[in-house]
Amino acid sequence: MDSTAQLHLEPAPADLHGTEGAALRAAGPVATVALPGGVVAKAVTTREAGALVLGDPRFSKDIRNWGAHARGEIPADWPLLFIVEGKGLLTTDGETHRRLRLPIQRAISPRRVQALRPRIEAIADRLLADLAAVPAEEETDLHKGFALPLPLDVICSLLGVPEEGTLRQELHELSAAAMNSEADVEEVQNTVGRRFPATLMSLIEQKRARGDRDDLTMDLVAALDEGELTEAEVIGNLVVTVIGGHETTANLICHAVKGLLTHPETLEAARAQEKAGENPWPAIVEEALRWESPSRNVMFRYATEDVDVDGAVIREGEAVLVPLPAIQRCPHAFPDPDPEVFAPDRPDVSRHLAFGFGPHRCPGASLARLEAEIALRRLFEDFPELALSSTPASRVPSLGINGYQQLPVLLR
Numbered sequence: 001m002d003s004t005a006q007l008h009l010e011p012a013p014a015d016l017h018g019t020e021g022a023a024l025r026a027a028g029p030v031a032t033v034a035l036p037g038g039v040v041a042k043a044v045t046t047r048e049a050g051a052l053v054l055g056d057p058r059f060s061k062d063i064r065n066w067g068a069h070a071r072g073e074i075p076a077d078w079p080l081l082f083i084v085e086g087k088g089l090l091t092t093d094g095e096t097h098r099r100l101r102l103p104i105q106r107a108i109s110p111r112r113v114q115a116l117r118p119r120i121e122a123i124a125d126r127l128l129a130d131l132a133a134v135p136a137e138e139e140t141d142l143h144k145g146f147a148l149p150l151p152l153d154v155i156c157s158l159l160g161v162p163e164e165g166t167l168r169q170e171l172h173e174l175s176a177a178a179m180n181s182e183a184d185v186e187e188v189q190n191t192v193g194r195r196f197p198a199t200l201m202s203l204i205e206q207k208r209a210r211g212d213r214d215d216l217t218m219d220l221v222a223a224l225d226e227g228e229l230t231e232a233e234v235i236g237n238l239v240v241t242v243i244g245g246h247e248t249t250a251n252l253i254c255h256a257v258k259g260l261l262t263h264p265e266t267l268e269a270a271r272a273q274e275k276a277g278e279n280p281w282p283a284i285v286e287e288a289l290r291w292e293s294p295s296r297n298v299m300f301r302y303a304t305e306d307v308d309v310d311g312a313v314i315r316e317g318e319a320v321l322v323p324l325p326a327i328q329r330c331p332h333a334f335p336d337p338d339p340e341v342f343a344p345d346r347p348d349v350s351r352h353l354a355f356g357f358g359p360h361r362c363p364g365a366s367l368a369r370l371e372a373e374i375a376l377r378r379l380f381e382d383f384p385e386l387a388l389s390s391t392p393a394s395r396v397p398s399l400g401i402n403g404y405q406q407l408p409v410l411l412r
């Protein structure tokens with residue numbers, strides 16, 4: 001099925017930016033790619049084409065518009081099928097999508113996000129105090145010890161997941177399993193198909209029994225009780241929020257740390273700005289989002305008619321993905337300075353698409369930005385001598401996520 005593909009997208013490419021990014025851009029505005037399992041899709045490779053696919057209603061999120069799926073050509077044991085067939089706001093369009101999105105959008109409105117600041121600072125301080133106990137000169141994993149638990153605790157508090165017990169950790173393990181593109185179909189069926197929904201259903205039952213209110217899970221349950229959402233939609237939305245709410249933010253924090261530690265002059269400039277009473281962190285976070293998009297491929301839109309993209313045609317019924325790392329290092333979109341360089345003062349940084357574009361644009365963007373800013377400011381305050389250790393950071397094997405399994409550092 002993949003005889004027409006120009007290139008294969010591997011879960012863990014040896015060189016995401018160099019080899020894969022350059023090959024995608026060299027293929028023209030629209031590349032034909034094969035995913036693991038031989039399923040073929042289109043990938044758009046320019047910033048403008050990315051915004052078109054994400055924002056134009058001729059590209060649908062509804063799987064019924066995928067020709068190959070409708071014709072029965074997608075193997076039933078294709079591991080990504082569970083994700084793209086999932087019920088929830090990421091697989092719907094129009095009115096249905098707006099209905100599903102509303103409770104989440106309300107829960108993480110900019111006003112509510114600002115109110116979370118003290119809680120996020122307290123979580124950061126607690127984690128940094130634990131890191132301070134690590135013996136000097138000992139290598140430690142910043143992903144495990146800081147970048148991951150911070151957003152995990154924030155999203156779990158928003159969802160009203162109890163602090164005590166192992167449920168928060170379990171939700172992280174299920175998310176990581178769901179994003180692992182090397183998993184075989186049985187593993188995906190077991191995690192995404194069974195354990196994830198069962199764990200969330202049992203969370204809902206516990207919370208109902210305790211009479212919990214005023215958190216995002218119970219907002220969704222209220223919508224279920226009023227007949228506005230189905231049970232499958234509530235679970236689908238919770239899955240997207242749990243995964244989206246922490247995996248990507250953890251990656252953002254790690255990428256920003258790596259950007260600063262591999263560009264010492266940028267870190268020095270940030271310190272000088274802080275001394276002068278300025279706040280350098282928002283620009284650093286924005287550039288980290290561009291330089292190393294925390295999402296790797298924004299997954300499928302299906303063309304509902306033939307669409308011309310810069311002279312290349314995407315045919316009705318084709319599945320399209322948006323490979324953000326390739327797009328965000330495109331020299332045409334980000335010409336100066338060189339897009340390979342981490343440069344928070346670049347003029348056009350806000351053109352990145354790291355939070356998507358159009359109706360599905362990430363509703364968690366302001367929360368993620370706030371978490372990353374607090375995390376970075378506090379981390380570099382407490383550990384001014386932070387350095388990467390000689391053990392390289394290892395990336396997660398995932399078509400959806402661009403992040404690290406570990407980020408080994410020396411704290412002082």
Ligand code: HEM
Pocket residue numbers: 054089090091101104108155240241244245246248249252293294295298299353354355356357359360361362363364365367368
């Ligand atoms: C750096 C952190 C984050 C990045 C890079 C990110 C990225 C994205 C992207 C690219 C999309 C669009 C997907 C598409 O168009 O198919 C998206 C959607 C979404 N994100 Fe985020 N996200 C982040 C943080 C968060 C947080 C903190 C939350 C929740 C608190 C969240 C919840 C969601 C949800 C619910 C959607 C689906 C929106 C819809 O379909 O209407 N994300 N995110």
